[in-house]
Amino acid sequence: MAHSVKAGDKAPDFTLPSQAGEPVRLSDRLGERVVILYFYPKDETPGCTKEACAFRDSYEVFTDAGAEVIGVSSDSVASHLAFAGHHKLPFTLLSDEDGSVRKSYGVPSTLGLLPGRVTYVIDRAGVVRHVVNSQLNIGKHIDSALEIIRELQAERA
Template structure:
């Protein structure tokens, strides 16, 4: 069963680009989390999406959220990708696609790993899911809209 809005987000621990273990529980009670799954480092669409998150990163921070990108690329690949594009947020390596499977992120045309963003509130509940392989900016816009709604609540 894929994760749905209103579900408790499954916890995880994955390795970051810097080699540190990062868990969802590290943020619970402290920050909202924008967890976005993307297909591959340094491809045109993924670079456009990552740079859009980068360009809005301060807005996410001001909204009390941490941005976390996930793909099955290695930590070394993430480190190079982050350095090349000055990405200030966390990138996690999901080797074997276990987290992708845990969240039920679909593939596109059965081949490409899906591009899905989850907004998880401070209590660990999924508040919004945006699934679009091609609408890169929509991932940022939809996430920010949800975070603003959480701030107003």
């Protein structure tokens, strides 16, 4: 496993397919926007559904603050398409089926089995500004990300 990406590190660039099957490159999403990149274990599980719906419910606040939300798991493009449709998720979900991007960020596993739940706030220059690593405290991911987004927005003003 690679070292864990920390605040102050350059975010590793990658290209993964979205739920629509389109390639998404992280570096193409930066510049104009801050990216909230969140890794989660699995589509349609209780905690992951709660997290995705919390990001959905705060989506307008994130976009108004100049941020884009992107979720990543090892689920397939088809699984992401169904998950996004079922819960009306307005943001991009990326399929990291071989786990290579998860590994490049050093996202830990829980008990060595369950893929970890980690959120990265990446500024417009591609620098990780904040990391939230909590498998169970889902609200912390959204609240912390919103706080950092607001700080970055204030710095830019």
